[in-house]
Structures are given as structure tokens and as C-alpha cells.
Amino acid sequence: MINLYKEKNECCGCSACASICPTQAITMEPDEDGFFFPVVNNSKCIRCRMCLKTCHFRDTKIKGNRPLAAFAAINKDETVLKNSSSGGAFSALASIVLEMGGVVFGCAFNERMEPNHIGIDNFFDIEKLQGSKYVQSKINNTFIEAKRLLDQGRIVLYSGTPCQIAGLKSYLGREYNNLLTVDLICHGVPSESFFKDYISWLEKKNKWKIITYKFRDKGKVNMGYSGKVIYIKKNGKIGERTIYWPLDCYYYYFLNGDICRMSCYECKYASNYRQGDFTLGDYWGVKKIHPEVNTQNGVSLLLINTETAMGYVDKLSNYLKLVNSDFEQAKKYNGQLNHPVPKSEKREMIFKTWHTGGYTAVANEFYFKNRKMIVVNQVKIVMLQIIKKIIKILKMFGT
Numbered sequence: 001m002i003n004l005y006k007e008k009n010e011c012c013g014c015s016a017c018a019s020i021c022p023t024q025a026i027t028m029e030p031d032e033d034g035f036f037f038p039v040v041n042n043s044k045c046i047r048c049r050m051c052l053k054t055c056h057f058r059d060t061k062i063k064g065n066r067p068l069a070a071f072a073a074i075n076k077d078e079t080v081l082k083n084s085s086s087g088g089a090f091s092a093l094a095s096i097v098l099e100m101g102g103v104v105f106g107c108a109f110n111e112r113m114e115p116n117h118i119g120i121d122n123f124f125d126i127e128k129l130q131g132s133k134y135v136q137s138k139i140n141n142t143f144i145e146a147k148r149l150l151d152q153g154r155i156v157l158y159s160g161t162p163c164q165i166a167g168l169k170s171y172l173g174r175e176y177n178n179l180l181t182v183d184l185i186c187h188g189v190p191s192e193s194f195f196k197d198y199i200s201w202l203e204k205k206n207k208w209k210i211i212t213y214k215f216r217d218k219g220k221v222n223m224g225y226s227g228k229v230i231y232i233k234k235n236g237k238i239g240e241r242t243i244y245w246p247l248d249c250y251y252y253y254f255l256n257g258d259i260c261r262m263s264c265y266e267c268k269y270a271s272n273y274r275q276g277d278f279t280l281g282d283y284w285g286v287k288k289i290h291p292e293v294n295t296q297n298g299v300s301l302l303l304i305n306t307e308t309a310m311g312y313v314d315k316l317s318n319y320l321k322l323v324n325s326d327f328e329q330a331k332k333y334n335g336q337l338n339h340p341v342p343k344s345e346k347r348e349m350i351f352k353t354w355h356t357g358g359y360t361a362v363a364n365e366f367y368f369k370n371r372k373m374i375v376v377n378q379v380k381i382v383m384l385q386i387i388k389k390i391i392k393i394l395k396m397f398g399t
């Protein structure tokens with residue numbers, strides 16, 4: 001019998017083992033908390049141990065590159081910038097690769113609001129990959145598809161969390177000159193079914209059918225993080241609502257690190273050693289390091305980790321305003337470049353509540369236990385909205 005992991009924290013769910021299996025004996029199945037784990041079908045398994053050899057996560061040694069250069073990056077296209085989570089650096093990279101006739105892999109929501117990795121080969125589809133989905137994405141057969149394209153000589157850009165990029169490289173087992181990889185600075189991932197239950201709860205409570213859920217929306221009051229839901233009401237009318245992070249029972253738990261996969265709390269990739277040719281994240285602290293940078297619509301921290309990536313900096317500057325920065329400074333403000341998100345004491349209680357009372361119980365508990373914090377933040381938001389309106393009126397009268 002092949003044992004791919006003993007404890008849950010030993011598997012990051014990257015799917016490298018399932019992708020490498022020559023007899024397709026491994027499938028990724030959700031556990032009771034909704035996190036995907038490999039399950040071996042013993043009647044199909046030929047005990048070649050390829051899965052074990054490909055597992056990069058259990059190996060305690062960390063391979064990776066320390067960044068060679070760091071930039072504050074802002075997309076020059078206002079629309080692209082507004083649709084991106086931070087500074088729109090990802091779209092710039094995707095555009096360069098598509099211009100060269102390549103294929104770009106990344107995470108997109110499907111119509112059931114499930115995050116899946118897909119490959120795109122045209123500019124119209126970039127928007128599917130844009131924006132952070134704070135839920136673990138399923139790799140499906142994209143490692144296999146990327147390898148097929150690489151073997152044909154196509155240029156491939158593969159983006160994902162650091163463990164997904166390490167998984168891809170381990171699955172490929174060799175270097176490819178036509179492969180570019182992007183890893184994200186990663187806080188950790190919640191499970192698909194927890195997220196879907198949250199969506200169903202929102203729909204039931206409000207009598208909506210949710211069409212789009214965007215985690216990062218730059219339209220409304222700037223509270224650091226806020227998202228947007230677009231929905232249809234029973235009468236067919238389409239509406240939208242802003243999701244303010246401190247007031248939302250999913251967003252708050254995600255940002256607090258309360259609902260992550262167990263492996264995320266011990267992730268060896270949350271470090272200075274990066275898995276991708278490029279690393280992208282939010283440039284926290286940019287105002288302190290580069291006070292001249294306009295932060296209004298988000299700024300990406302773009303790390304250049306390999307000589308290959310260095311060769312793309314000129315091309316990137318066609319799409320991005322790039323400000324030369326310093327990795328040692330930047331990493332001081334971004335926890336997950338130094339250590340994994342700390343394990344939360346609330347995690348067990350939240351999952352227990354979910355299993356016994358469903359998502360309604362999770363939400364009720366959140367709103368009851370955090371009522372003071374919620375009132376304070378509601379007042380803050382109203383004040384910010386009023387200030388914004390006053391500024392708008394003053395601008396209209398030219399003062």
C-alpha cells in the first residue's frame with residue numbers, strides 16, 4: 001500500500017502525485033473539511049512509487065531562488081489595474097507570453113463558483129485569471145497539459161501558489177527553456193466546500209442568485225480589502241453589494257488565517273526562497289519605502305528570481321510603471337515572505353461549528369462574538385463614505 005501522507009499537514013494538495021501516476025490510480029478527493037487529498041486506488045496502482053518520488057512537500061529541504069531584483073509595479077492600463085488585485089503585474093506577464101504565441105495557466109472560477117486552473121491562449125480570456133480567488137484552486141490535468149505544450153515547443157506561463165509551482169516543477173522533473181513560472185506570496189488557502197457553503201448562505205439569506213464574486217474590488221471605500229458580489233434577485237433585477245472584509249464572516253476568517261488548509265500553517269514555501277521565475281504579491285509598506293508611488297489603485301510587489309525572468313524586465317516596462325525597489329526592505333512588510341501564517345486557535349472551533357450547524361451557525365457565531373468590532377468598523381466605513389462624498393462635492397465646486 002502506498003501512503004502519500006500520514007498527517008494532514010504533510011500534503012499541500014498540489015496534485016503532482018496524481019498527475020505523474022502512469023495508471024491514473026490517484027484521484028484528488030475532498031476530506032471532511034473540503035480540502036483535496038490524493039486517494040490511491042490499489043487495484044490500479046502498480047507500486048512504481050513515482051508519486052512518492054514526485055512529492056516535494058514532505059522533503060524538509062527548501063529549494064528555490066532568492067530574488068535578484070524587486071520592483072513596485074503598477075499596470076499602465078487603468079482598466080486592467082482596476083480589475084487586478086494589486087498592481088496588475090500578472091496581466092502584464094500574461095500579455096507578453098500571449099504576444100509570443102504562448103499559453104498561460106492560472107486560476108479561474110467556473111460557473112459553479114469553483115476555482116480551477118485553466119489554460120488560456122487569447123487576450124480576451126486574461127480577465128478569467130485576473131483577481132485573487134481566496135480558495136484553493138484545483139489543478140485538474142493542467143500539469144499534464146502544460147507538459148504536452150512544453151514538449152511541443154510552445155511557450156508556457158504557469159501561475160499559482162508556491163506549492164503549486166513546486167508541484168509543477170517536480171512533476172516535470174526537468175528544466176524547460178520555454179517555461180516561465182509565477183508564484184504568489186501566499187497567506188494560505190481555505191477549502192472549496194467551505195467557500196461554496198458561504199456562497200449558498202449568502203444567497204439564501206438575501207434571496208439572491210450570485211453571478212460573480214470578486215474578492216478584491218477597488219470601486220468603493222478603501223478599507224485595504226473589500227470585494228464585490230453581483231447577484232440576480234427573484235424579480236430578475238441585477239444588483240451588486242460591496243463585501244467589506246472586517247464585516248464579512250468568510251473574508252475576516254480568511255485574512256485572520258482561521259480557515260486555511262493544515263499544510264499552510266507549516267508551509268516551507270512562505271519564505272525568502274521563491275519557486276517561480278517571478279513572484280507577485282501586494283506591496284505592503286510601499287508608501288514608507290517609496291512615498292512617491294501612487295498607491296490609489298494598488299501596487300504589486302514584483303520579484304525577479306531568475307536570470308530568465310531578468311530577461312523580461314524590459315518587455316514588462318512596456319506594460320508596467322516599474323520602480324526599482326529593495327527586497328530586504330519589502331520583505332519586512334510582508335509576513336509570508338518570511339514565515340507561514342500562524343495556526344489559529346479558532347480553526348478547530350469554526351470547522352466544528354460548520355460540521356454540526358452548517359454555515360448559518362458559523363455566520364451566527366461570527367456576528368455574535370465580533371459584534372463590538374463590527375459596530376466600530378461599520379461606523380468607520382460610514383465616516384469614510386461621508387468624507388469621500390464631501391471631497392467629491394468640494395471638487396465639483398472647484399475648491
Ligand SMILES: Cc1cc2nc3c(=O)[nH]c(=O)nc-3n(C[C@H](O)[C@H](O)[C@H](O)COP(=O)(O)OP(=O)(O)OC[C@H]3O[C@@H](n4cnc5c(N)ncnc54)[C@H](O)[C@@H]3O)c2cc1C
Pocket residue numbers: 083084085086087088089090091105106107108115129130131132133134135136137159160161182184185186187188189280281282283284300301334336
Ligand atoms: C490564496 C491567495 C493568498 C494570497 N496571499 C497573499 C499574501 O499573504 N500577501 C501578498 O502580498 N499577496 C498575497 N496574494 C497575492 C495577491 O492577492 C495578488 O494575487 C498578487 O499580488 C497578484 O496581483 P496582480 O494584481 O498582479 O494580478 P491579479 O490579476 O490580481 O492576479 C491573478 C493571479 O492570481 C492567480 N490566482 C488567483 N487565485 C488563485 C488561487 N486560488 N490559487 C492560485 N492562483 C490564483 C491567477 O492565476 C493569476 O496568476 C495571495 C493570492 C492568493 C490567490
